[in-house]
Amino acid sequence: MGRVGFVSLGCPKALVDSERILTQLRVEGYDLVDRFEDAEVVVVNTCGFITPAVEESLDAIGEAIERSGTVVVTGCLGERPETIMERHPRVAAVTGQADVTGVMREVRRLLPLDPAGFTGLLPLASEAGRPDTRAVKLTPRHYAYLKIAEGCNHRCSFCIIPSLRGDQVSRDAADVLFEATRLVAGGTKELVVIAQDSSAYGSDLRHRTSRYAERDVAAHLVPLVRELSGLGAWVRLHYVYPYPHVRDLIPLMAEGSLLPYLDVPLQHASPRVLRAMRRPGGAESHLDTIRAWRSICPDLVIRSTFIVGFPGETEDDVDMLLDFLAAAELDRVGVFTYSEVPGADANALPGHVPEDVKQERYARVMTLQQHVSTTRLAAKVGRVLRAIVDDYGTLPGEVVARTEGDAPGIDGVLRCETDGTVKIGDLIEARVTGSDAYDLTGTCVRTLPWRPAVPVFG
Numbered sequence: 001m002g003r004v005g006f007v008s009l010g011c012p013k014a015l016v017d018s019e020r021i022l023t024q025l026r027v028e029g030y031d032l033v034d035r036f037e038d039a040e041v042v043v044v045n046t047c048g049f050i051t052p053a054v055e056e057s058l059d060a061i062g063e064a065i066e067r068s069g070t071v072v073v074t075g076c077l078g079e080r081p082e083t084i085m086e087r088h089p090r091v092a093a094v095t096g097q098a099d100v101t102g103v104m105r106e107v108r109r110l111l112p113l114d115p116a117g118f119t120g121l122l123p124l125a126s127e128a129g130r131p132d133t134r135a136v137k138l139t140p141r142h143y144a145y146l147k148i149a150e151g152c153n154h155r156c157s158f159c160i161i162p163s164l165r166g167d168q169v170s171r172d173a174a175d176v177l178f179e180a181t182r183l184v185a186g187g188t189k190e191l192v193v194i195a196q197d198s199s200a201y202g203s204d205l206r207h208r209t210s211r212y213a214e215r216d217v218a219a220h221l222v223p224l225v226r227e228l229s230g231l232g233a234w235v236r237l238h239y240v241y242p243y244p245h246v247r248d249l250i251p252l253m254a255e256g257s258l259l260p261y262l263d264v265p266l267q268h269a270s271p272r273v274l275r276a277m278r279r280p281g282g283a284e285s286h287l288d289t290i291r292a293w294r295s296i297c298p299d300l301v302i303r304s305t306f307i308v309g310f311p312g313e314t315e316d317d318v319d320m321l322l323d324f325l326a327a328a329e330l331d332r333v334g335v336f337t338y339s340e341v342p343g344a345d346a347n348a349l350p351g352h353v354p355e356d357v358k359q360e361r362y363a364r365v366m367t368l369q370q371h372v373s374t375t376r377l378a379a380k381v382g383r384v385l386r387a388i389v390d391d392y393g394t395l396p397g398e399v400v401a402r403t404e405g406d407a408p409g410i411d412g413v414l415r416c417e418t419d420g421t422v423k424i425g426d427l428i429e430a431r432v433t434g435s436d437a438y439d440l441t442g443t444c445v446r447t448l449p450w451r452p453a454v455p456v457f458g
């Protein structure tokens with residue numbers, strides 16, 4: 001009785017929502033099953049950001065209906081029920097993104113549990129006596145995403161996240177820190193901090209303080225990161241908007257409190273295109289910012305994403321982007337061709353770029369960036385770098401690890417020879433012996449102890 005299947009799609013932020021829903025399902029006594037055929041209800045947590053993601057979500061809903069029958073849809077696409085019901089009128093219920101209460105209400109309605117039959121209650125209190133909002137993790141035990149805010153106060157013209165998720169709502173610093181403490185106590189070695197715009201964290205709360213470990217901690221990224229770094233795990237930042245105050249974080253990287261890694265989606269280098277995107281800066285200011293960061297922390301690894309083929313983009317704009325990428329020498333770059341998102345303001349802009357031109361621009365940018373990436377990774381050959389072990393390799397004694405400059409799931413890896421005693425989650429030092437356009441190879445020099453957490457209770 002009470003068998004629920006779950007499909008989780010989309011970005012790490014959606015993954016955290018899935019973890020919360022799964023936790024609540026377990027807490028209420030539902031059995032989580034991993035085959036559609038065994039499920040009495042299937043919950044599909046969807047992504048609705050760009051057209052291919054919408055299609056993937058609609059396909060997943062269709063498959064769940066066909067193979068199981070009763071389907072509850074939640075997530076970003078759940079904010080557009082008409083799109084879902086038009087394609088799949090047999091969907092049993094639709095709720096919006098991050099709506100744990102709504103999903104639970106619908107699951108309870110569709111699949112009421114016998115109150116006498118509870119079997120799987122999870123403990124819900126953390127060490128600090130705070131409610132634990134996430135006991136089920138979908139990531140491996142040694143790393144976890146830590147969501148510090150929902151929503152976004154920007155209004156980029158190509159993006160519908162603010163209309164789906166609303167304006168930014170930050171969590172109090174103490175809530176984030178209690179969750180992080182519990183994760184680290186449970187074996188997490190790397191905390192990956194996420195939000196739509198991590199650098200704006202706390203602005204909606206006017207950076208108010210909350211009580212953690214007998215001190216007041218402001219809801220601001222710099223003090224939050226300082227506290228997180230005391231837990232003894234790696235702390236990595238994602239989705240940082242290029243505000244001037246991001247510079248305050250770089251000394252924390254230089255002193256080793258925060259991984260020397262920044263994921264800063266710049267989206268373009270042409271001021272004209274950026275204006276049309278309603279985003280700040282341009283090639284010159286981007287370069288000034290990056291040079292200033294690297295002067296404080298020379299080992300800083302920068303990841304960014306760019307959109308080519310935005311409406312109105314000219315060949316001059318593309319040249320400006322290529323010149324910028326050659327000068328900036330970013331370590332990791334994701335490139336996307338512009339695609340219309342239903343409801344986005346950019347759809348109404350003039351000068352839409354034909355698909356074949358978008359693809360040709362994409363290929364040019366990728367070719368240049370592959371060259372940059374190859375050169376930057378080759379410069380690491382011979383160095384000894386710290387890395388966290390994610391998995392075992394295919395060769396005897398080989399492990400798949402990530403250096404401090406590689407985020408899980410999106411960046412490259414370090415394939416490393418070891419003596420066979422190294423385990424998943426271990427921190428190692430490895431000598432880099434080879435490289436290609438994306439990955440490194442190396443030899444393990446030694447295993448390092450994880451830094452003990454600074455005691456925070458009592």
Ligand code: SF4
Nearest residue numbers: 152154156159161196
């Ligand atoms: S910063 Fe821009 S692209 Fe990112 S979520 Fe906010 S509106 Fe969307």
